[in-house]
Amino acid sequence: MTRDQKIYHLAYWIASFIIAATLLSGWHKILHPADFALAVYRYHLLPDFLVNMVSLFFPWLEVVTALALLFIPRFRVAALCLAMAILLLFTAGIAINLLRGTPFGCGCFGNSPTAQPMSWLNVARNVALILLTALALIARRRAGMNGGRP
Numbered sequence: 001m002t003r004d005q006k007i008y009h010l011a012y013w014i015a016s017f018i019i020a021a022t023l024l025s026g027w028h029k030i031l032h033p034a035d036f037a038l039a040v041y042r043y044h045l046l047p048d049f050l051v052n053m054v055s056l057f058f059p060w061l062e063v064v065t066a067l068a069l070l071f072i073p074r075f076r077v078a079a080l081c082l083a084m085a086i087l088l089l090f091t092a093g094i095a096i097n098l099l100r101g102t103p104f105g106c107g108c109f110g111n112s113p114t115a116q117p118m119s120w121l122n123v124a125r126n127v128a129l130i131l132l133t134a135l136a137l138i139a140r141r142r143a144g145m146n147g148g149r150p
Helices: 005-033 033-043 048-071 075-101 120-142
Strands: none
Touching: 005 033, 005 048, 005 075, 005 120, 033 048, 033 075, 048 075, 075 120
């Protein structure tokens, strides 16, 4: 096994763990759509008429992305790209609201009244997840692995 393939394997499993967290996050949002809709509304980044549609769509997108990454080798590259896009969107939303000075529970794993308000730690965590996802994509490309098992 080449060095690039070893890097890819490590990065892939780290990214898989991350996407498993995304699966749990998405599943929680599916089970509690009103809570997630409230979180999306609090970001004040979308017109009101899009809040419910996005609140219903994004959790399913997270779950399908995670399942594709974990179980469908043919779609792993696309799933990694989609996971990165989702992380970038959520990270931008969190950063914008922190800069506005309006921190609230980010809605990632629930929106309970006892949820911790978002902080720059959320941004740092997401940036780390983005970098790990990018590492998996880069290593996969360098190793010449475009589909199939890692």
